[in-house]
Amino acid sequence: MDLCKNRSQQRLCAKIVGAVIFVIAIAWIIISLRETPEEVKTCEPTITVRKMGQFGNQIWEYMSLYVIWNVQYDILKNFDFTPYIDEDMKENLEDLFENLTIQAFPKIYRQCDDRETITILKDQQFRLPQNMYKRNILLDSYSARYEDVVEYGIENVKKELRFKSKYVEDVMKTFEKIRSEHHLQSNDTVFVGMHYRGGDYIPHLEGNHGTKFKGPPNYSYYTSAMDYFKAKYNNVIFIMVSIDGDWLAKNVAKIQKHGTVILNPYTNDVNRDLTLLSHCNHSIINYGTFGVTAALFAQGDTILYDLELPIDYRGDTLALGLSKILPSWIPMKNTHEDDAVGYSL
Numbered sequence: 289m290d291l292c293k294n295r296s297q298q299r300l301c302a303k304i305v306g307a308v309i310f311v312i313a314i315a316w317i318i319i320s321l322r323e324t325p326e327e328v329k330t331c332e333p334t335i336t337v338r339k340m341g342q343f344g345n346q347i348w349e350y351m352s353l354y355v356i357w358n359v360q361y362d363i364l365k366n367f368d369f370t371p372y373i374d375e376d377m378k379e380n381l382e383d384l385f386e387n388l389t390i391q392a393f394p395k396i397y398r399q400c401d402d403r404e405t406i407t408i409l410k411d412q413q414f415r416l417p418q419n420m421y422k423r424n425i426l427l428d429s430y431s432a433r434y435e436d437v438v439e440y441g442i443e444n445v446k447k448e449l450r451f452k453s454k455y456v457e458d459v460m461k462t463f464e465k466i467r468s469e470h471h472l473q474s475n476d477t478v479f480v481g482m483h484y485r486g487g488d489y490i491p492h493l494e495g496n497h498g499t500k501f502k503g504p505p506n507y508s509y510y511t512s513a514m515d516y517f518k519a520k521y522n523n524v525i526f527i528m529v530s531i532d533g534d535w536l537a538k539n540v541a542k543i544q545k546h547g548t549v550i551l552n553p554y555t556n557d558v559n560r561d562l563t564l565l566s567h568c569n570h571s572i573i574n575y576g577t578f579g580v581t582a583a584l585f586a587q588g589d590t591i592l593y594d595l596e597l598p599i600d601y602r603g604d605t606l607a608l609g610l611s612k613i614l615p616s617w618i619p620m621k622n623t624h625e626d627d628a629v630g631y632s633l
């Protein structure tokens with residue numbers, strides 16, 4: 289460049305550079321000044337849920353928020369509420385389910401948490417706050433508002449939580465394969481999904497309930513639950529899913545002796561396991577949000593383990609809570625060795 293060669297040209301060049309920097313700085317200040325008030329203005333009240341726990345917990349947290357939002361839609365909309373979930377919760381759920389209608393918090397909201405937040409505890413009946421103006425609503429962590437969910441209708445919830453077709457197709461192929469392997473291609477074959485939640489859930493239950501927790505189920509619970517279905521249907525295929533290898537080592541042989549039992553068709557694939565159990569015709573579960581979710585989605589008869597604990601609106605007693613309002617959910621206990629034959633309701 290021979291533009292800024294002599295002294296006077298250099299001075300002019302310096303001025304031009306200075307002016308350019310000045311203009312850029314002013315433009316930047318104007319843009320940032322304009323952005324800030326906009327951010328605050330779009331900061332409408334939110335209704336959300338505190339994300340906690342594992343996949344099953346998060347499904348229940350989402351269902352709780354979704355149902356409350358839809359039931360209270362007119363009023364909440366009137367007060368300019370928008371429902372949001374955490375970004376990583378959205379990512380987790382959309383790994384398995386098709387696009388969900390509730391969006392993740394936009395980044396912008398991180399700047400407007402100065403407003404008062406009303407927390408709805410998980411065991412508290414949902415009531416719209418007296419004064420909703422300029423407030424956020426937050427559903428407690430581990431919210432599993434099963435009463436609201438059932439009242440809203442499982443069918444309606446399933447319209448929102450649609451399993452991705454790649455998983456459903458995969459599961460249907462697995463069902464077909466199992467059927468042909470067992471020469472049960474007649475259309476009256478019934479699949480009963482069985483789930484055992486063990487592992488860290490045992491210390492969790494002991495921690496929450498102390499000696500009131502009488503221990504997990506053993507094979508005797510599962511075999512009596514199987515009897516229930518064997519008495520009701522001709523061609524039953526049981527599918528047992530559990531990631532607790534120690535428990536399986538002790539119990540699965542006796543369970544497999546008791547009927548046609550397929551063990552873990554997928555090896556610890558959370559998405560496929562949940563899709564599979566959710567598409568069985570009936571369910572046998574113990575406790576925990578994973579099995580409960582699958583049984584609820586399957587919409588068949590559900591045998592659940594009777595924890596003999598008071599319902600406290602925590603995940604532990606979710607299945608028991610559901611058995612109080614859904615007649616097809618039946619609690620059963622472990623069976624003692626000597627009366628292991630037959631089943632009782």
Ligand SMILES: *[C@@H]1O[C@H](CO)[C@@H](O)[C@H](O)[C@H]1NC(C)=O
Nearest residue numbers: 382385386387388450452453
């Ligand atoms: C889901 O969202 C993605 C990305 O936003 C989009 O590309 C896709 O078309 C959506 N799928 C459906 C079924 O709406």
Ligand SMILES: *[C@@H]1O[C@H](CO)[C@@H](O)[C@H](O)[C@H]1NC(C)=O
Nearest residue numbers: 472473474475476477478569
């Ligand atoms: C099962 O098959 C029988 C005989 O083919 C048919 O009459 C019946 O409607 C079928 N049931 C279902 C549920 O498809």
Ligand SMILES: *[C@@H]1O[C@H](CO)[C@@H](O)[C@H](O)[C@H]1NC(C)=O
Nearest residue numbers: 463476477478479567568569
């Ligand atoms: C049982 O479940 C399978 C797999 O989802 C399904 O194809 C079949 O129609 C169901 N049977 C009945 C009787 O609901």
Ligand SMILES: *[C@@H]1O[C@H](CO)[C@@H](O)[C@H](O)[C@H]1NC(C)=O
Nearest residue numbers: 505506507508622623624625
């Ligand atoms: C299974 O549980 C029942 C009831 O608690 C008990 O009587 C039985 O001995 C247990 N079986 C084993 C193998 O632990």
